[in-house]
Structures are given as C-alpha cells and as structure tokens.
Amino acid sequence: MKKIKFFLLSIALAGLISCKDSSTTYKDITEAKGNGVIYFGGDILTMVGDTPNYADAVWIKDGKIAYIGSLEEAKKQGKGAELANLEGKTLLPSFIDAHSHYINSLSVANQANVSPAPIGPGKDVKSIIQTMKKFQADKKIPEGEDIIIQAYGYDDTMMPNDSLLNRDDLDAAFPHNPVIVGHISMHGAVLNSMALKKFNITDKTVTPPGGVIVRKPGTNEPYGLIMETAYLPIFDNLPKPTKEQEIEWSKIGQMMYAEAGITTAHDGATKISDLDVMKRANKANVNMIDVIAFPFITDLDTILAKYPQKDWLKYDNHFKIGGVKITIDGSPQGKTAYFTTPYLHGGPNGETKWTGELTFPQSDINNMVKRVYAMNVPLNLHANGDGAIDAFLQAHKEAAKDDLTKDRHVTMIHSQFVRKDQLEEYPKFKILPSFYTLHTYYFADAHINNRGQTQADYMSPMKDAIGLGLKPTNHTDFVVLPLDQMMVLWSSVNRISRNNKPIGPDQRVTPYQGLQAITIHPAIQYMEQAAKGTLEKNKLADLVILDKNPLKEDKMKIKDIKVLQTIKEGKVIYCKECNKS
Template identity: 60%
Template sequence: MRKTRFILPFALAAFFFLVAGCRQENTPTDKDKAPTTVYFGGDILTMEGDSPQYVEAVVVRDGNIEFAGASSEAMEVAGPGHKMMNLEGKTMLPGFLDAHSHYISSLSVANQLNLYPPPSGPGKDVPSILEALKRFKSENSIPDGVLIQAYGYDDTVMPGGRLLNRDDLDEALPDNPVLVGHVSMHGAVLNSKAMEHWNIGADTETPPGGIIVRKPGTREPWGLIMETAFLPIFGSLPQPTSDQEVAWTTAAHRMYAENGITTAHEGATHIQDLLLMDRATKAGANLIDVVAYPFITDLDTILKRFPVEQWGMYRDHFKIGGVKITIDGSPQGRTAAFTTPYLTGGPGGEQDWKGELTFPQELINTFVKQVYDLGVPLNLHANGDAAVDAFLEAHEAAAAGNPSKDRNVTLIHAQFTRKDHLPKYAQYKITPSFYTLHTYYFSDAHIANRGREQAEYLSPMRDAIDLGIKPTNHTDFVVAPLDQPFMLWSAVNRVSRSGEVIGADQRVSPYEGLQAMTINVAHQYQEEDLKGSIAAGKLADLVILDKNPLKVDPDAIKDIQVVETIKEGETVFIKK
C-alpha cells in the first residue's frame, strides 16, 4: 500500500492524527468485524443522484462500502484498528464499468502488433504499416511459417485512399501468414499464406452479409475480408495454450484495471471463449469482474454446457450476463446497414450501396424472440439506421402485446440513431450504449461516407438524456483503445481528429458523461444495488484520478490519469 501523507487543513488533520494515533495502541474489540480502511483528503464524488454529490470520507470493510459521509461519523463507524488512506487532493469515484468491449481479444492483443493510426499507434499509411510489421517479426524473432497478427488497421485515414492489400503483405512478409485486423473488428486484411491457411481463393463465394474484396478485374481475393465472411476466420484464431491461459487472463485484467475499470464486458462470446474464461476463473486468474454475452449463433451449444439457470450470478468474478446478437457491420468499414446509400459506395466498389443486415429480417425476428423467451438480457449490435429499424421491428414482433416491458435490452453502438428512434427507446425501455469516441476517431470518414447531417447526429446522447433515457458509453476495445478519460472527453467535447466539433448540440456535461460510465452502466448490468456509485452497502469498487473531471477545463479531461483502481477493497492497479 502507498504511504500516507497528511495535507488536510490543520483542524481536520489534527482530528485524524488524534484518532489515528489512538488506533496504534488499540486492538479491535469486535472480533467479528474485519479491519476497515478510511479514505479521506480529496474530492469523493459519489455519483448518487442527478447532480454532483460529495462526501468527506468513505469507510471500506471486508470488500464493501460500510459508510460514505462526514469524516467525524466515518471515524466512529471505522472503529479501532482501521487504516487511513489520504487521497492527497486526488479524486475518488466509483470504479468505471465497461459498457461494451471485446474482453476476450485483450488476452491476445498483448502478443499482437498495435497498428492504430497516430496518436494511438504507428499505422498512419501503408508504408508505415509494412515497416512496423517487418520490425515486429524481427524484434520478436518470429519464425517463418508462424501466424503474425496485428490490430487497429484504420482504412479511413490512409492518405489518398491507398489501402493495404494482400500484395503489400506478401511483399513485406512472404514467409509468414499475416492477419491485420480491421479497426472495426469486423474483418481483416490477409496475405496469401493466410488465405491458403483458411482456404480462401477465387472460387470462394461471398456469403450473404459478407464482404470479400476482389482484385480489380479478377475474382482473386485482394486481402480485406469482413462480416459473415470473416466469422469463420475469427472463430478459429489461435487461443492461448493451457499453460498461457492464467497469465494471459491476469494480463488482460491488469489492462482494464490500469484504465480504472472494475467490471469488463465480453461483447460477443463464442463457445471456445467461454470455456477458456471458465477455466481461467476456476484457476483463480480474475482480478476484476467480467460479464460475458454468448453470441446468438453459439447459443444452443453454450446452453448445453452452461444452463441458463447458472447465468446472471458471479462466480469468482465471472458471470454470463445475457445474449449478443449482431445485425449489421461498421459504418467506418461501410458495412453498417442504412436506409440510404453510402456517398462513397461499398468497400468492394459496390454502387448504390446501403450496406446489408447480417441476417435476414425473419431470422433476426426469430433470434430476438428466442432471447426474450429465455428471459435473459439482450445486447444487440446495430449501427446504421436501417439496422435500428430492423431491431425495432423484431422487438415489436417478439414482444407483441407488451412491447414496453423492461426486458433488459441494450442497443450496442446505436450510432446512427435517428431522432424518431429515441421516443421508442424510451417507450420500450431500451438502453442505448453509445460510442462517442467515433466523433474523434471516425467522424471525418462518416462525413465522407454518410454526409454531414448524419455525422453531426452521431450517438445523440444529449437528446437521449433529455428524453429521460439513461444511456451508457463505451470504447468497443479493441476497435478503440481502452482510455476512459478520453472517452469521457469525447462525450463532453465531440471534437474530431481534424479539430472540428461534431454535433455540438449533442454534447453532455462532464457529470452526465460520468453517469454513462458508472451508475447508468450498473443499471445496464442490473447491478445498481452493488455498483455504479459510492454508497453504503455497495461493493468497494473504486477508482482514484489525479484530477476531478468536473473541475478541470473540459478539454483537459482527456489528460486525466488513473492513479489507483480498487476492486472490493483491494488495490488491483496503482500508478508507479
């Protein structure tokens, strides 16, 4: 634990010194009570209520918050034998709750090459990507024939529209299969050896809802494979060995904890992923909570191994939370489904291209009804406005007679929500989990692909809140980096890479932005009684920041640092 330094005003410091001095000579008289920790000396923002509320001190005992309030009363509650932790002017909040990411990918990205474009990585253009790949192989002494994986390739920022293709990868790394993950996580660019490994060639038919970009004038795949065409590849990517599972899991948990996250989200769980997480859980590898959402196509198989009666309950920091359905692609990959055509055509040069639903409407209806009949929460991915329409149609069909019942439905991304969609979200008790990071990372692409009017209304958090909806916000990691202060900054400022404000009327206050990553996410998870705010009886899941997001200049929010992350009273990350 870190050393305590007292920097309180004199009177309060003297009071704490007196009590702390007494505790060193006393031992607990109540043997049934575990020792307590008292946090004090900084801004403690509880996230209770619709306006900022602060307390002077928090008492933590046995992994739970026993008291939050006045310092004098905190000392009485803490009793003898307590530890005192001075925040030294820093800010304490409830731990950040991850509304949506792809946790399972975090187990492997530590062993992959980061190709995000600047400022998050080196992938500014094709030559930079190729040079980084060659250096990665050399520095890591990767033998010929071994698969090389990278993530974060963003084709929307490639200068002059010069995109990465299989010929580039063949020239740079002719002796290794190479898979460069698209930033959307909905596809990848493969070289020839990777194509051979996954049996993809000129005779491979493009499946419904899939994309296989062909070399101009031929049927030869040219590298980029997306959506349903990519699913078999994604599902067969290498998994950690039994000896690696615990180490990779713990490393993944540390990655989330470094960003102040005390509950992580696994957003599209296949059977092999779920079995891996189950093994790692039984081995005691988990540091924070993880909630998994089995993918609809694996649901029947998963139910045979993990009956629905076992869902919704944590076991050693892991639970199955519900089901995930994906019904369209990504707007930056031009595979999201819209009611009007893309201004730039399709990813394979298609004309009058509106994108496509991942599944036919009838099958979407069937999937949604299957989940509703199970009585478990539903996370449904929909980006384009046509996908949102498709889900609402499926909801109304599956929920016939009672569409306004709270079925714990979260609409993941909901980026191109139209204004007429929002009243239905409110009526049907659907929680939109928005993705305001796109205003920075991809808004320039959205303006080019969809036009300014649609891009300006991206993730309309302001209008949703004004209708009484409690939206959440997410990173969709590894599509965007895990960086919770930057995510908050994006919701408050809505500034693009080029410095342009995107949808100023959809900005939210810093407090509203924090609600979308704490208490609102607790509601999304049906865990309001345990998480999301600092209150007596809740878990001691806490994060300490070097500055208060409510008290710095809005543009400085992105520079705030996570100092410490506490899970059930135990420090799981501390900044050195």
C-alpha cells in the same frame, strides 16, 4: 499563566502530530483489512443522484462501503480503521465497461499494433509493414506456413490517397508466413496469400450473404480484405492460447482494464471456445475484476448444452454469463453498417448505391430476438446504421407484440446513427442505448465523407437520449479503441474531431452526465445498481482514484486526467505510484 498556556499549546500540537502520524496516504494502502480503511482528504464524488454530491469520508470494510459521510462520523463508526489521506485527489465509483471485447485483451499483447495516431504508428501502408516487420523481429517469430503473424488496428479511412493495404503488399513483405491484419472495426481483416490459402478463400469462394470479400481489380481473386460474415470462419479459427498461456494472458488482459480504472469488464459476442477459456481462467482463480460474457447467438445452442441457463446471471468467482448478443450489421467506418440511404461514395468493394447489409436476413433476426425474449435474459444488439435499428424495432414489434413496453433488459450497443424518430421509441420499448462517442473524435472525418455532415453530427446523440429520460451508457468497443475512460468522457463532453472541428455540439453533455454513462448507468445496464455504480452504504467497494476531478478540470483537459489507483472490493488491484517498501 504563560506556563499553563504553553502547556495547553503543547498538548494541542501533540494531538495534531499524533493525528497526522496515525494516518497514512492512499498510496500506502493495499487492502482494507481488519476494521478497514477510511479515505478522506480529497473530493469524494458519490455519483448518487443527477447532480454532483460529495462526502468528506468513506469507510471501507469487508469489501463493501460501511459508511459514507462526515469524517467525524466515519472515525466514530470505524473506530480502529486505518486512515488514508487522499492528498487532494479525487475518489469516485470505479468505471464499468458497457461494451468491449474482453477476450481480445488476452491476445493483443501478442499482436502488432498498427492503429493510426494517436493510438499507434499506422499512418500508411509503409509504416504498417515496418511496424509488423519490427514486431516479427522483436518477438523472434520464425518463418513457416503454420506460424501466423497477426496485427490489429488497420484503419483504411486514414490511409493517404486511398492507398489501401492489400494482399500484394503483405505477400511482398512476408512471403513465408500467413499474415492477418485486423481491421480497426474488428469486423474483418486483410490477409496475405498464405493466410487466404490457409482459410480456403480462393477466386471460387462465393461471398456469403452479409459478407464482403474484396476482389483484385479486373479479376475474381481475393485481394486481402475480408469482412463481416465472410470473416467469421477465419475469426473462429484464429490461434488460441495454450492452457498455460490462458492463465498468464488473462492476468495481463485484466490488468489492462484495471489500469483504466475499470472493475467490471464486458465481453460482447462470446463464442464457445472463448467461454471455455474464461471458465478455465475462472477456475484457476485468476479474476481480479468482474467479467460478464454475452454469448453470440450463433453459438447459443452449443453454449447452452455445456453451460445451462440456470447458472446464468449470477457471479461465480467474479464471472458470469449476462445474456445473449445478436449482431445486426457491421461498422460505419468499414462501410458495412446498414443504412436506409446509400453511402455517398459506394461500398468497400466499389459497389454503387451501397447501403450496407444486415448480418442476418430479417426473418432470422425476428426469430433470434423472439428466442432470447422467451429465455427471459438480457439482450445486447449490435446496430450502427439506422437500417439495422429499424430491423431490430421490427423484430421487437413481432416478438413482443403481446406486450411491447415490458422491460426485457435490451441494450442497443453502438446505436450510433439512430434517427430521432427511432430514439423516441427507445423509452417506450425500454431500450437502453450504449453509445460510442469516441467516434466523434477518431472516425468523424470518415463518417462525414461516407454519410454527410448532418448524419455525422447526430451520431451517438447522448443529450437527446437523456432528455427522453433514458440512462445511456458509453463504451470503447476495445480493442477497436483504447480502454481510456477519460477519453471516453472527454469525447462525450467536447465532441471534437481529429481536425478540431465540432461534431454535433448540440449533443454535448456535462462532465457529470458523462461520468454517469461510465459508472451508474452501466450498473443499471447489467442490473447491478444495487451493488455498483455509486458510493452508498453496503455497496461493493469498487473505487477509482484520479489525479484531478473531472467536474472541476478544464473540459478540454479531461482526457489528460490519470488513473492513480483502482480498487476492487476494498483491494488495490492497480496503483500507478504506490509507496514502495
């Protein structure tokens, strides 16, 4: 009898060993080939519904989800599939970028990062200059009037004692090169004298409507900072990569998204030259993620002539044109967002009773909106201040007066300082807000100083939006702020400033609601919810594996959660700690 029991126990142990040996870990997987891969052994968060739902296993095959549910049934249906043990890690749908500037990811590796902490070292003018000097030396950038030195991330709100970077500072440090230091808003830059000359900006240059040219005190000479419409001609004529560089830079740029767990990237305000770059990279089979471009309204005629509308709204080798972008105002931290009440401490050039300005006159905005509505394609609007939001609502009521409530797939990008009465009109007019809760951390102090505590507390009111039945998204506006999706989630859940002060705590959302804003809700924003955003049968196998579950982690530690793997249509495109052969 003892021999029989021992024999049976041996068989059972052998079976367990065999089962263990037949499965690998997620670290061993590079692609779901053959009959695919079954992931199990961790928290598999489906993101289906408005409350958390988990599955025991998910079977990936041919780039899609073939089954999700019990491990037993997954093995039965996916017989012969490779078993990948998550080892307690968390798997969920990959992140979808609701708004960034993808094209800029191609060039930031070739620019100095002068952002303030915790992003970069730019704590004051001296540190900015030192960082750029080191960058020039490290990159071996030679002197020469045709060789531009570029930086990004300059945040004037973080400069101590209001000692702002200006033309003279850059002239003294870089007398032999044109220098352009991008403002953190991406709506302007500080230029030295050689760069001002290169772009034909002099004391005789008239500041265009909707633009800012800061002048040296007591003179009409440009002092370096150029913003909004005055900056657009400079931005359009910045150095472009060569055709050879386009390929390599596109790979580097897309990997930045993949490292953040993002498999769908957004390019807001795409110009014709940028669209050409994306198309050439696409033709060269570079794309490892999906890229969606939204042509800027000023380039629309040129783009339509080259890329007709009949080819929009559908992917070609992971790339598509998704609609049109209209910018209505500037940035609140740059004091160029348009409000109905004045900034508390004047404008960027010392203007009094300054409310900011519309990027375009109201009549132009009306015509632009009417044109996009007639095209019947999605519309993205950049609007930060409540005055800019009023301008769009007015344009909508004019352009859509025959049917104000039709769903025209309108996304209000940023929508940061929306008033409650405006927000209440969003569901009625089918307007989707894409919020920017990162400002509650990075720029809260500047907004309190510029706009006051009450208005700062109500920025990006995600909880109220959800309460109205809206499905808000959340974004980084990269390269303004890093692509870090866990920081995006952390900011929406905690709403705490750099100085550890609560910013509108009544607008905090749950971690699950915060995850919805970077998974299923952006899928809805792009009208791709049938293929993305949740783990369901027949949807794309776009997945991310995290080292911890954001729904179970301490809320204050969410920002420390790491992306371990990013999977696009069953293929691992980023792996932090894959097993090496």
